[in-house]
Each structure stands twice: as structure tokens, then as C-alpha cells.
Amino acid sequence: MSSLADTFSNFVARQTGARSVRVIEFDKLSGGAIQDNFGLTLELEGGDRPGRQAFVVRQDAPSGVAESLSRPEEFRVLQAAFKAGVTAPEPLWLCEDREVSGRVFYVMTRASGSASPRKLVKGGLTEDQRRHLVRRLGAELARLHTVRPPMDSLAFLEMPEANNPALSRVALYRGYLEEIAEPHPVLEWALNWLADNAPEPGPIVLCHCDFRTGNYMVDGDELTAVLDWEFTSWSDPCEDLGWLCCRSWRFGADDREVGGVGDKEDLLASYREVSGVDVDPAVVSYWEVMALVRWALIALQQARRHMSGEQRSLELALTGRMVAQMEYDLLNQIPELEEGQ
């Protein structure tokens, strides 16, 4: 660990041109099977970032997941989001030279606060604070969605087939489901419904694709950073709005539709104020159904990792047993949407 701290601190010193560097704190941060995150607080003398500085170093974990972005891709996505005014960690330096630490990594600024969903949802925020935070989430997404293709720096991101993000997702998820031997009639039924009820596609924009409670940092009632950009892709803006509102991410506060924090009306109002786009709530609800299917498939894939012996884990095994919850929500939400039509 300490040699890794030296490696990273020397790297930062070189990048900033500091005369000297002292490691104040170095620890491995929790979360992330795909990558390792380290907190690195340094005292820098001279250079262009003098004084005490808190960074996060993100590098590939030994077992990478093929379907998410690589570290260099993630770095470029983060640059685009940061430039668009999204409250994300500032991406500082990418190191693709494996001679330095043995793996590809990048350094970004460290935000204050916590990303813990339980802390946020069960914490003592007032109604006004909740509304403030929900409005902030809407504004962040509105800013992110100003990033549009084509962009040379993001050429590695694929465009949705036939410019229809919903039908592209349905095809992708059907493929995932076919790879799983165990039958899941509810998911088959829901995918048929999603194919038959796909809305007119909106504009294609940069979507975070994992924008939910647990993946943004909050300090008090202020959002300090949107994290976890490894699933970013070109898609429909409502994919992000629907994922954020999906019932699976309310952490027990089911009546607060936006990530267990607040109301969808406030989210969409703030999104409209910043983007000028009036989003149809029915389309967001459609993408909430998509979100349930996606999360069910991710859970099935995680359970498969346990069952195949690739990664024996009680947590992964229990995640497999959660799929019935998403299926139950699908059986309730689809008829609700049909009644509302």
C-alpha cells in the first residue's frame, strides 16, 4: 500500500511541478468491483496546486468487466461532463503508461460528503432540503444532456441502433436474457411490452446510465459530485431520468419517486428550467420499466458469477434472489401505466 502511495504521490508531484510532496492520507475506498479507488491526500509544495490537496485515484481492478468503459474512456467522458458544467470530480491526469503503477489509472479531485443511500434517504433532511436536492439532480442531468454526438473525443461510444435507444436496449436485454439458461417469463413478457410500447425517440444525448441514489455524493443537502461514469453512453435523456426514479433505487422510501429523496414533479420542473425541454412524464415512466428489466438482468448476471464458480459470494447469491422483486414491480407498474394511457 505505502509503495503505491509513493507511486501516486510522485506522479502527482511530477504533473503539478511541485518541489516536494508529502502523503497525509492514503486509503482504499469502498465500492467498485470493476475498479479500485484510492483516496490520496497530499501536502504539495510549489507547482500549480500548492498546499493540501485531496485526490481520488481510480485504476482498473485485476478483474475487469468487459461491458463497462475502460479507464481512459471514462476519463474522456468525465472531461466532457465536467466541461458541460456537471458537478463531477474534476478529471486531472490520465496515466496510460503501465510502467508507473502496473495498471492504467487516472487522478481526479475528491469531493466532500457521502454517497451512502441509507444515510441520505433515512437522514434528517427537511422537505425543503429534499426539494433542493431533487432540483439539483434535475439540473445536473439537464447539463449533462447538452453533450450531443458527434464528438471526436467520445468516438468510442456507440450510437443506438436506428437512432432508437429504447429498441436498442430491448434488443440488448433480450440478448442478455437468452444467454441465461434459467427461464424468466416475467422478463420476457416485460421485454415484449417495452418493444410494443416504445415511445417516439427523443434526441440522442450523453447519458450517465447509472445516475441513481448511491452514485452521487451529498454533503448536507448539497450535491458535491456525480460519480461512477463507467456505463455512460449515447441514449435518450429519459433513460437517465427513468433510472433515477426506478422503484429499486428508493431504498425503502417508496413514496419519494426520485431516488427515495423527493418528487418527480420537482425533478422534471428543474430539468425543464435548465434544459428548456418539457419531458413527458409518461416517457419517464416507460424508462422506469426499462430500468427494472435492466436491473433484473444485472442481478441475474451477478448471480451467475456466483453460481458458475467464477466468483463465489454470498452477496452475489442474494442479489440473484432479488430478481423476484423487480419482476413483482414490473407486474404492478406495467398495468398502472396502461391504466394511465
Place this chain on the structure above:
Amino acid sequence: MINDPDTRDLLTEAREVLLDSLAPGLAGEQKYQALMIANAMGMAIREIEQRAEGEPEATDRVLSQFLAGHQLPDDPLQGEQTLARALRERSLDGDDPELRSVLRGLTEARLRINNPGFLK
């Protein structure tokens, strides 16, 4: 063969010891692990109870009846596979209330084992 106390009893008692005696003294990652173990044991206990009540067979029977009524093979061991394939091939009407009721029955039966608190 009689082998008392039975498995359900053993698991129930073990889970109580875990939750009442061990878990309160744990913190952080270890507490999380203890609660995951208790969760898994709870599922195993409920699965045994559901089996004793003949629940899985009852759910399979409803599915078999539905499949037979739709001219599909009604082998109970293959029932869900048959249903999933028929849906994928679009040979069933997704709006059919009977289909939806069968899907709900299967899902609720799983939730009664995995997480009964989730049922509304």
C-alpha cells in the same frame, strides 16, 4: 428416518443465535455479513415451510393448467421454460388477464420465500 430436531428447527435456532447474540456485537462489514447470513437462512427456513405446505406444487399446477389450456406442453418441470419460450415467440397474448395472473402467481410464490415483506 427420524432425525430430530428437524432442519427447519435447527436453522431457526441458529438464525436466532446469530441475530440476537452475535450480530449486536458486530459493526461495519462484519455486521453486514452477519445480516446477509441471517437473510439467507431466513430464505432457507421459508422454503422448507412452503414445501411442507405443498406451495411449489400448487403454483406448478396453476401453470400446467394454463399451458394445457393454450395447447402448450404442460410438463410441470418444464413449465416455466415453456412459458418463457412461448412469450419470446409471441405465441401468447401479453394482455391476457389469465397470463398475467399466472405470472403474478409465480412471482409471489418466489417472494413468499425470498422477501415476504415486499408483497403489498
